[in-house]
Amino acid sequence: MRCxxxxxxxDLTRTGVLASMKGVRPGLxxxxxxxxxxxxxxxxQVGQVVTGQxxxxxxxxxxxxxxxxxxxxxHDRPGGAPVAMAGSAALRTASALLGGxxxxx
Numbered sequence: 001m002r003c004x005x006x007x008x009x010x011d012l013t014r015t016g017v018l019a020s021m022k023g024v025r026p027g028l029x030x031x032x033x034x035x036x037x038x039x040x041x042x043x044x045q046v047g048q049v050v051t052g053q054x055x056x057x058x059x060x061x062x063x064x065x066x067x068x069x070x071x072x073x074x075h076d077r078p079g080g081a082p083v084a085m086a087g088s089a090a091l092r093t094a095s096a097l098l099g100g101x102x103x104x105x
Contacts, residue, residue: 003066005051006058012050014070020050032060035073043067043074 021036032043044055047063
């Protein structure tokens with residue numbers, strides 16, 4: 001399938017991506033990611049391996065669009081990542097909404 005990444009056309013296939021990523025150790029997922037085989041990779045890492053381009057030359061969105069079109073599962077944020085609360089004020093607000101007196105201590 002013809003995909004344009006960083007203004008360059010690439011003829012990518014699902015089997016080609018699988019073959020390219022075989023043996024590649026996944027980097028730390030801190031943002032958007034794609035599941036290739038049984039592993040979850042940062043989209044920028046997949047884009048770099050598949051296209052040979054510097055990750056600064058393309059956006060994560062371009063790779064997500066291409067991988068989705070090829071049938072891969074893409075994720076917006078790391079799986080199981082906790083959603084950070086804004087601090088104790090958020091905890092007090094949530095507790096008050098639930099009818100509690102706020103945190104102990």
